[in-house]
Amino acid sequence: MPAERLHLVRHGEVYNPDHVLYERIDGFGLSDAGREMTRAAARHLADRPVTRLVSSPLQRTQESSEPFTEQFGLAPVLDERVIEPWNAFAGKRMKKAVLNPLNWRFLINPSKPSWGEPFTSIASRMLEGMAAAWDETSTGDVVIVSHQAPIWIAHLAVAGEKLSHSPTTRRCALSSVTSFTRRADGSFEEIAYAEPAAGGIDLGAV
Template sequence: MPADRLHLVRHGEVHNPRRVLYGRLPGFGLSVDGRRMARQAAEYVHGLDRPVSALIASPLQRTRESAEPFEALFGIEPVIDERVIEPTNVFEGRRMKRALANPINWRHLRQPDVPSWGEPYAQVVARVTAAMDDAWDRVPAGDVVVVSHQLPIWVTHLALSLQPTRHDPRKRRCALSSVTSFERRDDADGSRRWVEVAYAEPASTAGAVDVGAV
């Protein structure tokens, strides 16, 4: 038997006083509020009263720290999976408004459907869904929690919903410490597909700084 449900959980607020696009840069851990948000996300999943059998996290500091409350509440150690990491982008370490004001950077915006400023959306979806498939098949029963990042979660949602992955980053439905839940179901033709079954924003994010990635 495979797993029962898989939850894609976004990390909490990051300590980012300069408000740069941190991407995959090291040294960006959770703020005090971010740790509270991560705890609220874990408490939400715990409150579903569903057994969690596996915990997976991106290798970046903010996701590993966001996995800690899940480890404490469910008593399971996280497995680090590079496939659910933040995508690369050429604007890492910069402030977005300043970067876009410089004409030399405009060339990076020439193909927003790819996108031309970072890792292709199709590649992100492929690696995240591969990690989801492997986790689902590896866990004999119970739920899986995957702690990841906004863009991987959002473009995976779009792709699995059969929507175009090109989008406006300002309009993503993937708040800090949000939980997007999926199940795998059988179609009439015998194939299996991921189906989103729930989305929740259990953490209070009022006043949060959320400018870390594109």
């Protein structure tokens, strides 16, 4: 039998007292509240037959995988394809960075976007990672712990919508769960979205 469902789970709240864009920078782990949020996400899927766990290699996603390891006895497989996008503003506070004329060149084409990894690149690698995880799972569900932008862009790609968007419009809360099944032709279909850990401070996402 093939896999049954695939769940994209966003990491929990990050400890980020300086409110910088943490992107792929090392050392950004979960806050205490973030750890509780990840446990809520795992509990949300407690009744599902999860047999494969995949994680972005960043600290915050690996820490967000831990409740799934405890609940299902699975070691996470690290996959670079589901990592946070790179961004020219990494390590900066966005409210200050956008006011600096030296940074305005990064804002000239938001549809690409000009400030970081192209949306088309993110969509391609995410769908590739999702397909690989599904194909490597003979039965049960797949959980992939990733980040806001990759999950939202995967949603847009699966829905056949335009990839260009404002980051402020994303429906992808901390520790949210976006669930998919796969059609006979190999394409994914989104079937559910949940926010089992509502709340948290969502600052620093790309």
